[in-house]
Amino acid sequence: MGRIFLGTGHVEKVSKIQRQLVLLRDRVIAELQSRQWEVLLVPDDLSLSNSIQWVNDRSFPGDIALAIDNNSKSQETSVFYLPNNLERKRHADLLLLLLVRSFPEIHSQGSKPDTVTELGSLAFCRQTNIPSLVIKLGCLSHSNNDISPLIASGLVNGLMAWSREVSSRESSEDYSSIAIELNRKIYPEPGILINGNAYIPIDLCDRLGIDFTVSRDVSLVEHQGIVYIKAIELRDRNFSVSWENLSQTVILRSLLSINREQIDRIMGIGNTSEVQMIMFLKTNNEDALKEFPHLPKLYREEGKIEGINYDIAFCQMCLETHFLRFDGNYSANNFANLGLSSGEKLATFSEPRLGVRSHIQHLKAYASLEPLVQEIIDPRFDFVRRGVAPKVFQLSGRWSADLTYGDKIMAMLRRLYESANLL
Known part of the structure; x- marks a missing residue:
């Protein structure tokens, strides 16, 4: 029988979530070992890249690897796998099925390709040489000693079933x-x-x-x-x-029907239709358009007026608002975390169109030296060095302190284009 590599996500070592992850992982290891399964614990003090290398240096055909992480965005639980790998998707489904069977109260969102994550990929899925999955648990923030054994038991059953399936095949490098x-x-x-x-x-x-x-x-x-x-x-x-x-x-x-070489240029023409934008929003949040039913139309109209690629602006909105969920950080009709010149609070706008217009204008301030077509309503338009960020990646560290901010917008854009069959 193959071995099981087990690691935890890379979050704050001193946090409550990290302690719960370690406790859960240790329970899984103890139960697997009690059933005569060989488990290798990925050291906690390694970086993500070094953790992957640690697994690759010690793994053999027939082994599997699971990273247990926390879902910091919601209470939902998902298992992530490498895209276009039907075998790995089946393994993810199996793991999640047995977890739900052990703990039915868990909010399962099913198995998902790693392309739907914020950065559009998960290194543990991509770079580990053996079959690997990442599970993001949404129940840890409210976890207690009563349910943790149930989660551990479900993971143990899922890991054993997955390992048996992988080990049942002949270990061979005749690909x-x-x-x-x-x-x-x-x-x-x-x-x-x-x-x-x-x-x-x-x-x-x-x-x-x-x-x-x-x-x-x-x-x-x-x-x-x-x-x-x-x-x-x-x-x-x-x-x-x-x-x-x-x-x-x-x-x-x-x-492709889109220009691959210009896909990250903020100034330009969008490629999606209003219907495609609506379907993308509703796929990721079925309640997204209840309060803002005309938002896709507004992004198309306002983007065209100023020459901004409305697909990029729309995807930035999806990222900033978590598909219009806002996650407790809502400021009236502010869809892009726009601040005021005073720096005291977030900007507010009297109607959605003005919020979208201000977003478009702020993008144009960063991306172009061209004058605005419409009257300035972006409260910080004059504080931006014009044309300093013509590409999406250059918004990192400027629009947001997150140095992967541009990568996250591009990951969202690829998801939009794939949903519209443009990529």
Whole structure:
């Protein structure tokens, strides 16, 4: 039987949540060991990248890895897996099923690809060589000694079932060959399938103009004299990546209806329709449009007037408001965390259109030297150095102190375009 690697999320060591994570993890380990299962504990004092390397240095075929983390955004629980991996999705579903069976009161949101997370990927899912999942528990902030054993028992049952399924296959490095379809034509060189993940030759990436050899955040594999990389890594470079299970084909698209080279430019024209924006909002929050039914229309109209890519502005709004949930940080018709010149409080606006207009104007202040078409209502427009941030990534550390802020907006934009079948 394969071994189980178990780690916890990287949150404050001294926090109550961290203590609960450690307590839960230790209960899971103790119960697994009592059932004669071999468990390897990922050291708590390692960084995320070092934790992944620690697992990769010690793992063998047939092993699995789970990271237990807290959902800081809500009380919902989800298991995250690598996209386009149907095998891993099945494992995530199995783990969650047995957890819910042990603790029915848990608010399960099902299994999800890691592309729906804030940064659009989870390193533990992407870079761990063995089958890996990340579970984000939404019940820890209200957890107590009565329910923690139930959660631990559910995780133990799920881990054992998942491990049995992985171990039941022959441990072999004779990876199966898969077809590669590039822009609707079969590429002459095949890829390989490893642990349910599609890998493509690194030489193909070079031919597409993408150099992954300078990145330490990707996992490369050498097989029979050829270097391969996970196909999904192309998604963050604005390629469309999907999987056709019946024909065992990874499908890549570089010729898209959107301009891949201009996707991160704040000034420009949006690509989505009002209906596509509405459906995206409702998919992520079914109550989103009850109070603001015309918000997608307003973003399209106001963005077009000032020459701002309304898709980017709309996605920034989704990020800032958590899909119009606001999470207790609501200021009247302020959809982008806009402040006042006094710095004393957040700005307020008399109607949604003015809130959207101010958001669009603030983006234009950062992205362009062009004058505004409409009268200035953005309270901090004149305090921004005009044109300092023409690209989304350059908003990091300016619009928000979060240095990954631009990455989060781009991750949201890719989700929007995928939902609209544009990416």
